[in-house]
């Protein structure tokens with residue numbers, strides 16, 4: 001700790017020495033530092049340099065005397081409180097003592113001073129100064145601590161502020177993410193169903209107010225499920241992202257593109273110049289699917305079916321417009337994949353009829369309303385019936401006799417095609433048994449049954465095996481017809497099931513061949529025995545040379561793969577002649593016979609076979 005300082009001012013060397021000796025010989029002399037001055041001016045210099053606990057000031061000094069010196073010292077604001085003790089040998093009278101006190105002296109001593117008195121007076125001020133110094137250092141320490149505390153507090157505040165700011169940013173980002181999630185489809189970044197509904201709601205209000213046109217395009221990708229199942233979900237996701245980009249690139253920036261989920265997308269077009277513009281955009285989108293997508297290092301071909309609803313005629317609310325566009329899309333898909341369909345009221349009526357049919361289909365099996373009709377296939381070489389195709393008919397209580405085309409799609413959509421297909425297999429086996437046992441000279445020809453894809457995955461080998469055993473007919477009594485375009489959608493899974501069936505001795509025909517674009521390698525892998533040329537290529541034989549070429553190519557390819565070729569839909573002699581020339585193995589169609597009930601087809605069979613024996617004899 002700093003030592004208090006005492007200033008001793010005396011111009012008289014002997015007095016100065018005497019007083020100095022007196023002070024330094026005292027027991028408390030080590031408690032303070034003694035500084036001396038020999039004039040008032042020197043004293044003033046010292047007081048400006050040091051802070052004194054007390055000043056012992058001589059009065060009688062040449063130049064500036066003690067009184068003046070004291071006055072100047074006390075006139076300075078920083079020095080005003082320094083205690084001054086006058087020590088004098090000459091001014092012992094009361095007037096000077098009074099003057100001394102008026103100049104702010106705390107004491108007034110007359111020399112010779114009694115040493116103990118002087119020392120004890122000084123020690124009072126030394127103690128006081130020590131206390132002051134202590135107080136000062138405590139004040140400084142306190143100030144320092146306060147400063148440290150303030151700095152600490154500032155730093156704490158800064159830290160808290162920074163943390164708060166971070167939290168605010170994080171919360172804002174989380175809110176933005178939550179908002180994005182709420183309005184965007186996380187996979188494609190397009191709007192989701194909810195935000196589309198909001199946009200559509202506002203768009204209809206705007207369109208109504210301004211008298212503008214508005215169109216809603218409902219898009220559904222064709223074959224997406226098969227692609228997803230075959231290439232995996234990652235590839236499916238990648239395909240959806242690419243599709244999203246192509247759709248977005250095909251529309252105006254102001255049009256809204258949204259993904260509803262799965263492979264369903266919607267485009268909302270506001271402020272349309274004309275309704276034709278909606279169909280133009282829809283066709284542009286269909287065209288963007290023509291280029292194969294590159295997914296999982298493979299070229300993937302797909303198409304899109306689009307339904308269009310228009311505001312206000314097809315609906316004024318979000319739900320109505322969405323429903324109408326969805327319905328139109330459904331019909332587009334039924335009509336032809338990759339096509340565009342505008343909504344119209346008749347679709348509603350068809351929808352009602354269709355859902356009624358679906359309900360009635362639920363009871364058709366229990367009510368025994370189905371019957372198999374048979375259509376012969378004639379061997380080109382012998383002219384004899386080489387087999388028959390079983391075609392399902394429904395004796396509908398309200399609509400009369402329905403052919404497959406009128407209800408099989410509904411059976412497929414409702415999943416009813418599986419139990420109905422089981423019934424068909426069983427009925428075909430029962431018929432085979434009857435014909436074989438009738439002894440009416442009916443040959444044991446195979447009955448071809450049409451198999452829908454869902455049946456393949458519903459224990460088809462067991463179903464067939466059970467039916468064959470129940471009626472005791474050999475596997476050669478049955479042939480399966482599977483549509484090419486449906487089969488290649490899920491070729492891998494289907495192949496293994498079909499192999500098992502083929503190994504049991506049942507023959508397999510690819511139906512509607514030429515419509516599914518199956519490759520040679522697919523044909524080689526599949527366990528098939530017969531290719532059935534689609535009716536569409538037979539219809540215009542002789543009129544469209546392209547069809548002649550296609551049929552010729554199919555026949556040649558079948559030869560190369562050692563498969564038999566059947567042409568279906570043969571209606572005219574001209575078609576028959578060309579098919580004969582091209583080397584087709586079997587012919588089926590109205591030219592020979594329409595599909596007939598079992599009893600009638602048996603007669604027909606007998607007639608055809610007997611005619612053929614005479615003509616081929």
Ligand SMILES: Nc1nc2c(ncn2[C@@H]2O[C@H](COP(=O)(O)O[C@H]3[C@@H](O)[C@H](n4cnc5c(=O)[nH]c(N)nc54)O[C@@H]3COP(=O)(O)O)[C@@H](O)[C@H]2O)c(=O)[nH]1
Nearest residue numbers: 391392403404405408424450451452511569570571589590
């Ligand atoms: N899964 C099942 N599908 C079946 C079953 N029975 C029939 N079907 C499928 O329904 C579709 C329509 O069949 P359908 O209305 O019976 O029509 C068939 C024939 O009647 C018709 N055909 C036959 N010859 C001619 C002809 O010369 N001209 C002409 N315009 N039409 C003709 O073609 C249909 C046969 O088609 P396909 O099966 O492709 O050989 C149809 O897809 C049936 O497959 C069933 O039990 N299960």
